[in-house]
Amino acid sequence: MIKAGIIGATGYAGAELVRLLLGHKEVEIKWYGSRSYIDQKYASVYQNMFQLVDASCMDDNLNELAKQVDVIFTATPQGFLASVLTEEILKQVKIVDLSADYRIKDAAVYEKWYGIEHKSPQFIEEAVYGLCEINREKVKGARLVANPGCYTTCSILTAYPLVKEGLIDPDTLIVDAKSGTSGAGRGAKVSNLFCEVNENMKAYGVASHRHTPEIEEQLGYAAGREIVINFTPHLVPMNRGILATEYASLKRKADGSLPSSEEIRAVYDKYYAEEKFVRVLDAGVVPETKWVEGSNFVDINFKIDERTGRIIMMGALDNLVKGAAGQAVQNMNLLFGLKESEGLELVPMFP
Amino acid sequence: MIKAGIIGATGYAGAELVRLLLGHKEVEIKWYGSRSYIDQKYASVYQNMFQLVDASCMDDNLNELAKQVDVIFTATPQGFLASVLTEEILKQVKIVDLSADYRIKDAAVYEKWYGIEHKSPQFIEEAVYGLCEINREKVKGARLVANPGCYTTCSILTAYPLVKEGLIDPDTLIVDAKSGTSGAGRGAKVSNLFCEVNENMKAYGVASHRHTPEIEEQLGYAAGREIVINFTPHLVPMNRGILATEYASLKRKADGSLPSSEEIRAVYDKYYAEEKFVRVLDAGVVPETKWVEGSNFVDINFKIDERTGRIIMMGALDNLVKGAAGQAVQNMNLLFGLKESEGLELVPMFP
Amino acid sequence: MIKAGIIGATGYAGAELVRLLLGHKEVEIKWYGSRSYIDQKYASVYQNMFQLVDASCMDDNLNELAKQVDVIFTATPQGFLASVLTEEILKQVKIVDLSADYRIKDAAVYEKWYGIEHKSPQFIEEAVYGLCEINREKVKGARLVANPGCYTTCSILTAYPLVKEGLIDPDTLIVDAKSGTSGAGRGAKVSNLFCEVNENMKAYGVASHRHTPEIEEQLGYAAGREIVINFTPHLVPMNRGILATEYASLKRKADGSLPSSEEIRAVYDKYYAEEKFVRVLDAGVVPETKWVEGSNFVDINFKIDERTGRIIMMGALDNLVKGAAGQAVQNMNLLFGLKESEGLELVPMFP
Amino acid sequence: MIKAGIIGATGYAGAELVRLLLGHKEVEIKWYGSRSYIDQKYASVYQNMFQLVDASCMDDNLNELAKQVDVIFTATPQGFLASVLTEEILKQVKIVDLSADYRIKDAAVYEKWYGIEHKSPQFIEEAVYGLCEINREKVKGARLVANPGCYTTCSILTAYPLVKEGLIDPDTLIVDAKSGTSGAGRGAKVSNLFCEVNENMKAYGVASHRHTPEIEEQLGYAAGREIVINFTPHLVPMNRGILATEYASLKRKADGSLPSSEEIRAVYDKYYAEEKFVRVLDAGVVPETKWVEGSNFVDINFKIDERTGRIIMMGALDNLVKGAAGQAVQNMNLLFGLKESEGLELVPMFP
Structure with missing residues (x-):
C-alpha cells in the first residue's frame, strides 16, 4: 500500500482527495494535515466521512511527514510549498502540488501574477506540469508534480x-x-x-x-x-x-x-x-x-x-476532480506505476 | 456474473441503478428497458454514461427479459408490475420492484391510496418488504422484493x-x-x-x-x-x-x-x-x-x-440511493448471497 | 416627509428597509447607520442602490440620530438597543426595533433564551409587540414597537x-x-x-x-x-x-x-x-x-x-418583508397615521 | 387611464407585464389573453396575483381586443402576430410586440433564422425597433413597436x-x-x-x-x-x-x-x-x-x-424586465407621452 499524506486536507480540494483516496485500492491516507483543525477529528470537519475516517487532523510539518509517507499532496495556499520544500524532502517522498507554486517555469511571471516572491525557484525546472494527457511520460519519472489549475x-x-x-x-x-x-x-x-x-x-x-x-x-x-x-x-x-x-x-x-x-x-x-x-x-x-x-x-x-x-x-x-483532486490521483498513479485510472473509474452522478 | 435487467432504466431511479451497477463487480446489466426510448442509445438519454454504456434501450417485455437475466429491477409506474407479473416469471428470475405494487399487504389499502386496482394480489403475501436493516433475513430467501419508498x-x-x-x-x-x-x-x-x-x-x-x-x-x-x-x-x-x-x-x-x-x-x-x-x-x-x-x-x-x-x-x-437504487442493490446483494455492501461503498460527495 | 434613520442598514433586513423606504412616498431616509462601513458609500455595499442612494454610512449614535429624525429603525444584534435606549431618546423619536430586545415581556425569559442580560428592562412594559394584524390599535399609540421575528x-x-x-x-x-x-x-x-x-x-x-x-x-x-x-x-x-x-x-x-x-x-x-x-x-x-x-x-x-x-x-x-422590513414599515405607517399599506403594495415577483 | 390588453399573459414575460402594469398608475389591464387557460382565473395560474387580479383569461382575438383597448402587448410565439396583424388593427390600437416578428428589417433574414414564413412583411418597414435608449424619438411616433430580445x-x-x-x-x-x-x-x-x-x-x-x-x-x-x-x-x-x-x-x-x-x-x-x-x-x-x-x-x-x-x-x-416586460412598458410610456420611467422605478431586490 502506498502511504499518502495530505497537507490542506480540510479545504474543498483536500476533502475531495480524501473522498477519492478512500476508494483507491492501493493507497492509505496516513496524515490529514490541516493547520486550522489540528487535533480535531477529521470527520467532525467533513461529516460525510463520519465512520469512514477516524483520524484527527495533524499539522503541516512537511519534514516530519516526508519520513512517514510515500507521497504528499499539498492542497495549500500559493507560496506555502515553495517556502518549505527542500532537496532533503524530495529525496524521501514524491510530491503532487495542487497549488500554483511550480506550474510556471518563469519565476518572474509567477511573481508578477501571484504578487509573492518565489522562495525555492531551484525546484521549478525539475517540476513536471502534471497535465497527464499531455505530459504523461514526463510525469512518470518525476519527483515533484505541479498539478494544473482547474x-x-x-x-x-x-x-x-x-x-x-x-x-x-x-x-x-x-x-x-x-x-x-x-x-x-x-x-x-x-x-x-x-x-x-x-x-x-x-x-x-x-x-x-x-x-x-x-x-x-x-x-x-x-x-x-x-x-x-x-x-x-x-x-x-x-x-x-x-x-x-x-x-x-x-x-x-x-x-x-x-x-x-x-x-x-x-x-x-x-x-x-x-x-x-x-x-x-x-x-x-x-x-x-x-x-x-x-x-x-x-x-x-x-x-x-x-x-x-x-x-x-x-x-x-x-473542478474538484479532473480540475484538482482527480488529476492529482491520476498523477500519483503515473508516479507509482499504477493503472492510470485506478480509483478514478467514477461514473458521473446525475442528477 | 449476475445478469441484471432494468425496466424503467431512463427514469431517475433507473439511471441511478445503472450508475451503481456499473460500479458493482458482480453484476452485468443486460437490458436497459425504456418504453419511451426504444432503440435509442442509452447514453444519448443520459450523457453521463457516454463511453460507459454502449447499449440501446429495449422494451419492457418482462417475459422475454426473465429468460435472459438473473434479476430484474422494475423502476416503473405504480401498477405496471402488478399487471404483468406471473408465477412463470417468478420461477425464472428474482425481482426487485422499486414501485409500490407489493409494499402494502392489504390490497384494499393499496387500492384506496393509489386509486388503481391491484392486478395480481396473489403475490402480495410472498413479497418481502425490502427494508434491509429490518427484514434482512426474510429478503435473503425471497423471489420478489418490494423495495421501500424514499x-x-x-x-x-x-x-x-x-x-x-x-x-x-x-x-x-x-x-x-x-x-x-x-x-x-x-x-x-x-x-x-x-x-x-x-x-x-x-x-x-x-x-x-x-x-x-x-x-x-x-x-x-x-x-x-x-x-x-x-x-x-x-x-x-x-x-x-x-x-x-x-x-x-x-x-x-x-x-x-x-x-x-x-x-x-x-x-x-x-x-x-x-x-x-x-x-x-x-x-x-x-x-x-x-x-x-x-x-x-x-x-x-x-x-x-x-x-x-x-x-x-x-x-x-x-432519495435516489438509500431511498431507491442503493437499497435495491442492497436487496439484490442479499438475494444472491453477496456482501451486503458490495457496490455500495460510496463515499458521500461534498460539496 | 417623515425623516427616518436606520441603525444596522447594511444587514439584509436593513437593506430591505432601504429598498422599501425608497419606494415609500412619505418617508425620507436621513441616516444609513452601519458600524462596519462608516464613511463608505452605502451603494458600494449594496450595488443595487447605485445611483439610487448617494449617502455614506454613518455610525450608530442613537442620541445624535434621535435629534435628526422622526423614526428610528434598529436592525441590530440582540442587546444593542437595550444597552443604549433612554427615556430621553424615546421622548424625541419613535422606534421600531427589529431585534428581539423588547419582544418578550418577561426579562428573565429573554435572558434565559438569549443568554444576555437585559440592560433596560424598564422599557419592556411599554413596548408594543408589532404584529399589526393583532395589535394594530396598540401600535398606533406606541413610542417603542418590538417588530416580531420572521x-x-x-x-x-x-x-x-x-x-x-x-x-x-x-x-x-x-x-x-x-x-x-x-x-x-x-x-x-x-x-x-x-x-x-x-x-x-x-x-x-x-x-x-x-x-x-x-x-x-x-x-x-x-x-x-x-x-x-x-x-x-x-x-x-x-x-x-x-x-x-x-x-x-x-x-x-x-x-x-x-x-x-x-x-x-x-x-x-x-x-x-x-x-x-x-x-x-x-x-x-x-x-x-x-x-x-x-x-x-x-x-x-x-x-x-x-x-x-x-x-x-x-x-x-x-422573511425579509413581512418577516422583517415590510412589517417594520407597516408598523411605522400605523405609528404616523399613514395608510397602513403605504409603500407596501408590492406585487410578488414570480419567477 | 390607458387600457391595455396582453396576449400571452400566462407566459413568464406576460406575467411580468402584469406585475409591472399593476404598479403603473396610468394603466389598467383589460384583457388577460391566454389560449391555454381561457376562462380560468388568471390568479389561479399565477398565485402571486391572488386577490390582486380577479379577471379570468381570455382568448387571443386581436380584432376584438383592438376595439377595447389603447395598447396591446403581444408576448406570443414567433409568427403569431405576423399572422394576424392587419392595417385595421393598427388603426385602432398601438402594439408593443415582445416576439421577434418585426425586429428584423430583412424578411429573408427573419425567415432564414426563424425557419418560418413571414406572413405580413408589409408592416416590417414601419415597425420601430424599441430599444428606447437608441430609438427613443422614433418610438414616440410609432404604431407598432418591436420590443427587442433579452x-x-x-x-x-x-x-x-x-x-x-x-x-x-x-x-x-x-x-x-x-x-x-x-x-x-x-x-x-x-x-x-x-x-x-x-x-x-x-x-x-x-x-x-x-x-x-x-x-x-x-x-x-x-x-x-x-x-x-x-x-x-x-x-x-x-x-x-x-x-x-x-x-x-x-x-x-x-x-x-x-x-x-x-x-x-x-x-x-x-x-x-x-x-x-x-x-x-x-x-x-x-x-x-x-x-x-x-x-x-x-x-x-x-x-x-x-x-x-x-x-x-x-x-x-x-431578462424579464429590461429584457422583456420592463422595456415593453418603457416603450408604452414613450408611445403615450408618459414619463418614460413611469411604473419602472423599481429598486432591485437583493438578496
Whole structure:
C-alpha cells in the first residue's frame, strides 16, 4: 500500500482527495494535515466521512511527514510549498502540488501574477506540469508534480489539439470560462455566502486572473511560440463544474476554405481517442457540467461558424476532480506505476 | 456474473441503478428497458454514461427479459408490475420492484391510496418488504422484493428503534419530511420546471400522500398494533436528499421522568451500531442531506425537549440511493448471497 | 416627509428597509447607520442602490440620530438597543426595533433564551409587540414597537385564529418551519457559504431556538393561558421565504365530530377577510414561498386529517418583508397615521 | 387611464407585464389573453396575483381586443402576430410586440433564422425597433413597436457606444452571454426541469441562435455597415438575469497606443450619463445580475487588456424586465407621452 499524506486536507480540494483516496485500492491516507483543525477529528470537519475516517487532523510539518509517507499532496495556499520544500524532502517522498507554486517555469511571471516572491525557484525546472494527457511520460519519472489549475486543465485540453496542429490562430484565442463556487474555496467571505452567490452571476479577475499565464505557457508550447490570450472566469451559482467556451479564428486552407467539421474531429480523435478521461462528444451534443459531475472526465465538443470563420470549442469538467483532486490521483498513479485510472473509474452522478 | 435487467432504466431511479451497477463487480446489466426510448442509445438519454454504456434501450417485455437475466429491477409506474407479473416469471428470475405494487399487504389499502386496482394480489403475501436493516433475513430467501419508498425508508428507520422498544407513543408521531426534486421524476410537468421549483418551497399531498400507509404498516408491526400518523412531504429546491423531522411524545417512566438522552442513544445503538449504512451521529450533530449525497447512508440523530416531553428525531438520506437504487442493490446483494455492501461503498460527495 | 434613520442598514433586513423606504412616498431616509462601513458609500455595499442612494454610512449614535429624525429603525444584534435606549431618546423619536430586545415581556425569559442580560428592562412594559394584524390599535399609540421575528410572524398568524377561538388544543401545537438563508444574516461564516448551503437541508436550534418563547407568549395570550410548543426551524437552499407547517389536534365537538373545513375557514375569514396582507388561499391550494416573494403577504391554508384528528396549517411569507422590513414599515405607517399599506403594495415577483 | 390588453399573459414575460402594469398608475389591464387557460382565473395560474387580479383569461382575438383597448402587448410565439396583424388593427390600437416578428428589417433574414414564413412583411418597414435608449424619438411616433430580445438588449447596449464611436473593430466582436432559465419560457420540457438545469451549465444555439442577426443588424447601424459577430448563449441555474461578456479589439490610435480607460469611460458617459436605466458602474466594479434583479436597469462596465489589445465589456440585466416586460412598458410610456420611467422605478431586490 502506498502511504499518502495530505497537507490542506480540510479545504474543498483536500476533502475531495480524501473522498477519492478512500476508494483507491492501493493507497492509505496516513496524515490529514490541516493547520486550522489540528487535533480535531477529521470527520467532525467533513461529516460525510463520519465512520469512514477516524483520524484527527495533524499539522503541516512537511519534514516530519516526508519520513512517514510515500507521497504528499499539498492542497495549500500559493507560496506555502515553495517556502518549505527542500532537496532533503524530495529525496524521501514524491510530491503532487495542487497549488500554483511550480506550474510556471518563469519565476518572474509567477511573481508578477501571484504578487509573492518565489522562495525555492531551484525546484521549478525539475517540476513536471502534471497535465497527464499531455505530459504523461514526463510525469512518470518525476519527483515533484505541479498539478494544473482547474480552469487551466479545462481550457488547455479543449484547445490543445487545434493549437498543436496549427488549425487555429492562437493569438485570436479567447477563453470565456464559468465555474461553480467550490473553486472559491471554503474561506468565510461575504462574497461567497449563499445569498450573495445564489441567483447571481458575475465575471471576476477580468484580464488579470492568475490562470492566464499558465494557459498561455502550456498552449505556447503547443504553438511553438509565446502567445497571449484573453481569459475571463465567471462565478456561477452551483457547487461544482467548469465550462470553458473558447473562440478562435480557424486558419484557412490554401484554397481559402475553412477546415470541415470532419477534419477538426479527426484532429481531436488523434489526440483523445485513446484517452480514457477525455470524451469528445458526438456531433451536435454540447458539453454540460452536470454530465461529468463527480467524475474525472473532461467532455469536449466544438462548432464551426462559417460566417465568421471562427470555431467555438467547449469543454466541461468537475473542478474538484479532473480540475484538482482527480488529476492529482491520476498523477500519483503515473508516479507509482499504477493503472492510470485506478480509483478514478467514477461514473458521473446525475442528477 | 449476475445478469441484471432494468425496466424503467431512463427514469431517475433507473439511471441511478445503472450508475451503481456499473460500479458493482458482480453484476452485468443486460437490458436497459425504456418504453419511451426504444432503440435509442442509452447514453444519448443520459450523457453521463457516454463511453460507459454502449447499449440501446429495449422494451419492457418482462417475459422475454426473465429468460435472459438473473434479476430484474422494475423502476416503473405504480401498477405496471402488478399487471404483468406471473408465477412463470417468478420461477425464472428474482425481482426487485422499486414501485409500490407489493409494499402494502392489504390490497384494499393499496387500492384506496393509489386509486388503481391491484392486478395480481396473489403475490402480495410472498413479497418481502425490502427494508434491509429490518427484514434482512426474510429478503435473503425471497423471489420478489418490494423495495421501500424514499420517504418511507427515511421515516421508518429514523423512528423504528423507539417505536419497537415502546419508548414513544406511536399515535403522537408526526413526520414532517422534505425532499429534493428528483423524487418527482423526469416527467415534463410545469410544476417541476426549474423556475417553478427554484427559490420555492411548498408542502404537497397533505394528509393524503401515498407513503403514509406504508409508514403506518411498517411502524405498526414494530408497535405491535395498527397506528395512524401524520406525514407531510415538502418539495425543496435541490436535486437529491430527504430530511425527515419526526415528533413524538416520549413515554414517561414509572417515576414520571422522561428517558435520558443516553437511554435513547443506547436504544439506537442496539439497532444500528452494527449497521453499515445507518449512522447515528454524535450528540449535537444534526443530519444534513449533503453529508450523505450520492451514498447509501442514512444519518440519524435526535433531541429530547424536556419542556414538552417530546422527542424530535431527524433522519437524512439520498432519495435516489438509500431511498431507491442503493437499497435495491442492497436487496439484490442479499438475494444472491453477496456482501451486503458490495457496490455500495460510496463515499458521500461534498460539496 | 417623515425623516427616518436606520441603525444596522447594511444587514439584509436593513437593506430591505432601504429598498422599501425608497419606494415609500412619505418617508425620507436621513441616516444609513452601519458600524462596519462608516464613511463608505452605502451603494458600494449594496450595488443595487447605485445611483439610487448617494449617502455614506454613518455610525450608530442613537442620541445624535434621535435629534435628526422622526423614526428610528434598529436592525441590530440582540442587546444593542437595550444597552443604549433612554427615556430621553424615546421622548424625541419613535422606534421600531427589529431585534428581539423588547419582544418578550418577561426579562428573565429573554435572558434565559438569549443568554444576555437585559440592560433596560424598564422599557419592556411599554413596548408594543408589532404584529399589526393583532395589535394594530396598540401600535398606533406606541413610542417603542418590538417588530416580531420572521419565524414568529409566520407561525403566529398561521395558527392565531384557531387558538383564539379555541378550535385546537394549543399544547399539541408543533411548528415545523423552513427558511431561506437570508434569515441567517450577512455575517461571513463557513456554515453560510454557498457550497455548504446549496443542495443541502438541515434542522437547527432544535428545541432551543429563540423564537420559541416569542411564539409561546403571543399564542398564550390568544389561548388565555401559558402554553409550550415545539418549534423546529430548518435551513433551505434559497434566499428568501419562510414556510411554517403546523400541526395541532382539533378539539372535537360535543357530538365527538371534528369541525368541518367550512367551519375552520369561517374562523380564518373572521380574522383575516379584511386584512390586506393576509391571504387565506382557496381550498386545496397550498402556500408556496415563491408566490409571496418580495411582498408583504402572508399566504395561509390548512387541511384537516380526519384519520388523526389533527389539522395541518401552513403559512408562507418573505422573511425579509413581512418577516422583517415590510412589517417594520407597516408598523411605522400605523405609528404616523399613514395608510397602513403605504409603500407596501408590492406585487410578488414570480419567477 | 390607458387600457391595455396582453396576449400571452400566462407566459413568464406576460406575467411580468402584469406585475409591472399593476404598479403603473396610468394603466389598467383589460384583457388577460391566454389560449391555454381561457376562462380560468388568471390568479389561479399565477398565485402571486391572488386577490390582486380577479379577471379570468381570455382568448387571443386581436380584432376584438383592438376595439377595447389603447395598447396591446403581444408576448406570443414567433409568427403569431405576423399572422394576424392587419392595417385595421393598427388603426385602432398601438402594439408593443415582445416576439421577434418585426425586429428584423430583412424578411429573408427573419425567415432564414426563424425557419418560418413571414406572413405580413408589409408592416416590417414601419415597425420601430424599441430599444428606447437608441430609438427613443422614433418610438414616440410609432404604431407598432418591436420590443427587442433579452439577449439583444443586453448585448447591444453594452457595446453600442464603442461601436458607434468607432473605438472597436466590430468584426472582432464576440458576445458570450449567460442567462437564467426564465428565458426558456414556461413550456413543460424535460430539458427545463429543475433537476436538469440545477447544478448544471451549458452553451446552446451555438453559432445559430436567433438573436444573432438582431444584434448584428442593430450594431451594424451603429457601425455604418454590415457586420457579423459570434454570439453564444448559455443556460445557467438561476431564474432571472442575463450577463453578457463581450470581447473586441480596440482600434489603436495614430501613435499605436490603445485608448485609455478614461477615454472609454467618457464615451460611455456620452451616451448613458443621462439614461436613467443604464448604469455605468464605477471603475473596478463588475456587473452582477443580482444587483439589477426585478428592476429595469442595465449595469455596464469594461476592462481594457493591454496585453492583447482587446476590451472586455460586461452588461447585466433582468431578462424579464429590461429584457422583456420592463422595456415593453418603457416603450408604452414613450408611445403615450408618459414619463418614460413611469411604473419602472423599481429598486432591485437583493438578496
